[in-house]
Amino acid sequence: MSLPPGFLDELRTRLSLSQVVGRKVTWDARKSNQGKGDMWAPCPFHHEKTASFHVDDQKGFYYCFGCHAKGDAISFVKETENVSFIEAVEILAREAGMPMPARDPKAQEKQDRRTQLSDVMEQAVQFFKLQLKTGAGTAAREYLTRRGLDAQALDRWEIGFAPDGWQGLWDHLRGKNVTEDLIIGAGLAKPSNQGKKPYDTFRNRIMYPIRDPRGRCIAFGGRALDPTDNAKYLNSPETDLFDKGRSLYNHGPARQAAGKGHPLIVAEGYMDVIALAEAGFGASVAPLGTAITEHQLNLLWRIADEPIIALDGDTAGLRAAMRAVDLALPMLEAGKSLRFALMPEGKDPDDLLRAEGAESVQAVLDAAVPMVKLLWQREVEGKVFDSPERKAALDKSLREKIKLIRDPSIRSHYGQEIKDLRWQLFRPERRPNRNWQSGGKWQPQQQPASPGARASFLASSENADIQLREAAILAIAILNPQVVIQFEHQLEDMECQNPNHAELRDAVLRHAIDDPENLKEHIVQTLGSQALENLLNLRHVAVIPCVFKPGDVEKAEMTLAEELAKIKALRGLDAEIAEAAEELSNLDDEALTYRLAQAAEERNQASRSQNKDRGHFDVADNGARINRDEKDAFAAIMSGIKFERKRQ
Missing domain, CATH: 3.40.1360.10 (Dna Topoisomerase Vi A Subunit; Chain: A, domain 2)
Incomplete structure (x- = not known):
């Protein structure tokens, strides 16, 4: 059975030789480099323990340095499956998802024509190269020189010139006894609509030969020298040799260079x-x-x-x-x-x-x-x-x-x-007061305080308290990530004084909502284990797992709400004091006193528990927290003692 032109090329293009061979061998991981398509294994054609069988996936060929077996994917399937050439092609075509072509009695004739067209294209390459060296090619040579190409580069790339005439190439090829249908079939000339001789496709253009991976010239690209030309670049039309959407300029040399690591x-x-x-x-x-x-x-x-x-x-x-x-x-x-x-x-x-x-x-x-x-x-x-x-x-x-x-x-x-x-x-x-710094992490952008604010006792004494509360809030959120979604906006607005706290807060916000079960793992991957350990080992944080039983969502919600409110109030008071310190020196206004009083009242309210009715503690006159269960038990004991005394 004859196959149509291009079918085997397409088949080899779609298949990876290493995948075909990989079904029969075990690759040597030490010698193989999968990224470069450079694979080694013990040869499947003779018994050996060393990896002397080499597959070059980029070029599509294999070779054994022991038994000297060599070939491509088709020959490999033929030898390993003991099938004929056509049967091997059918096996690979099924794997590549390509239907086998119907029997074509004229396939050989088409293949012969492709060979003839390829020969015509090579004659055109030589013609264009020669024309570049003539007087007619002076402007083209000057252009190429301005683009930095010397004579050696022009030869390497086989760059030529199509003269500004209607039948320059046509007459040259006809003088070489090339038939008219082959010249037109190669896309080098077009038939005239006025009954005259066919005319050249390329005129007054710098010519770049386009070759397939095997090095055969299949088309040309032409750059116009006339700036008024409608088409600055012109490619050969589609032919039996050339399919524009399936071709690449410099395909073969690039494949070889990529195989060397480029x-x-x-x-x-x-x-x-x-x-x-x-x-x-x-x-x-x-x-x-x-x-x-x-x-x-x-x-x-x-x-x-x-x-x-x-x-x-x-x-x-x-x-x-x-x-x-x-x-x-x-x-x-x-x-x-x-x-x-x-x-x-x-x-x-x-x-x-x-x-x-x-x-x-x-x-x-x-x-x-x-x-x-x-x-x-x-x-x-x-x-x-x-x-x-x-x-x-x-x-x-x-x-x-x-x-x-x-x-x-x-x-x-x-x-x-x-x-x-x-x-x-x-x-x-x-967070408009934060700045994205190098390293891909958020860092606090602190606003400088005024001299009056820095000198105030309240501003200096409460910074430590705020950082302690920040740490407690973050620890509770990390240990109870399911509650983070409720407090997402409050956590976003929490301006962390400690840069490490800012990083932890961002990690919590980034991962707790989407993947709460693996929050700790995400934090470790993002910030390292030390950041999490440093937080959870703080003295006032280490007791949190003892106070909060696993799954005690209600207590976590209550505590987070309370602590976030306290921090907000403390920061509000700091802001009012800082602003007031600036204004008091220039303005005597009762409104300032009122604002400070209101801020202080909000701070005091926040400092008191917002969840007394729902919590498990009462606050004594001296400010100490008393466990309600212990208080009730103590009251019962005292009541019993009083009852016994009355009986006596």
Whole structure:
């Protein structure tokens, strides 16, 4: 059975050789490097204990250094399953989800035609290269020189020039006895609508040959020299050789460079790829004048697990990046993703290289962000979320995007990352006196007190009391996370004097509502075990587990409400005193005295228990707390003694 042209290429593209071979061998973890597709195992074709069987997943070939067996996925299945070539193809096609083509008696004829077309394309490459060196190519050479390409670079990339004539290439190929249908079939000429000779597809353009992974020229990209030309760049039309959405510029060399450890970079244009490769970034490719397609994305993931999309620093570049995000989301797999490196505004990779050198490009690549950050940026950039409705709209939009991810594990991780980014966006709005410092943690932004406020006895004596209460509140919340949702806003407004308390409060708010059962584990992961131990080992905090029985939610709610109210009142009094100290020197106003009196009264009320009727303690005249059960028992004893005395 003959297979149609391109079928086997597509089959090899869709399959990972390491997955096919992995069903028959056990990989040697010490020698293998899965990230680079460099896998080693004992050979399945002869008995051995050492790992001499090598699989190069990037190139799609295996080789045994012991028995010298070699081949691709098809030959591996043939040998291990003892099947024919067609049967091996059928097995792999089922695995790849590709239907076997119907029997095509003309398949060999089509294959022969592809070979002929490829030969014609090679003749065109040589013609264009020669034209670049003639007088007609002077303007093209000058342009390429300005772009930083010397003669050696022009030869390496086989760059040529299509002269400004209607039948220059046509006449050349016809003089070589190339048939008209092959010239037109290769996309090098177009038939005339006026009954004249066919005319060249490319005229007055710098020509970039486009080759498939095997090195065969399948198309051309042409850049116009005339600035008034309607199409600055023009690609070959679709032919039996060329499918634009399934091809990449510089595919073969980039695959080899990526196999040697170079990062895979996806740029926009031919000159970007050439400039990057000449500067040492050999694993650079470009889609052919269109947004990245699903097939191209699969090709990229065959080369590297995390290609870097390096786009121009303009609006069009950002739009292209967003289209790539939307395309990739449903296709994500464990270990397969994209990173995005956006060039400085108004520059492409070639511009940045010529202006600042390879170090600047490397810095941009090192700062490439993962897909989730770009997805978040698109949804929040330039928007204001000052109402519940706008925040709900953001949540809905992000949920819809995350639903596109088929892999449940990746979908879960995206959800958590979005939740973290959302928390960072909205929490600061409710703490305007805090500042986001380096290191990714919130730190208190203390306002300097006036000299009068600093000198006041009350301000200096109550700071310690406030910090003690902060610690108790946090300990109660950590030990009883199920009550945090009731006090979320009060905890957000609690201005912690101790920076460590501020970090603990943020960790509690961040995790207690969504995952209360694992709150302590989240705190340890975020801040380390020492932060939690330091809090719970404080003397006045260590007694809390003894006072609060497990599950005593009511007592936890009462205590939190009371302590939060006390801190609020204490801070209110501090603020009034600080403001009054500033004003008293310049203003004699009875309103100040009234304000201070009111603040003091609120403090006194807060200092008294707000839950006497529901609590288990009474307060004696001297301020001591008396357990009600003990008091009642003591009263009963005293009553009994009095009764006995009366009887006597």
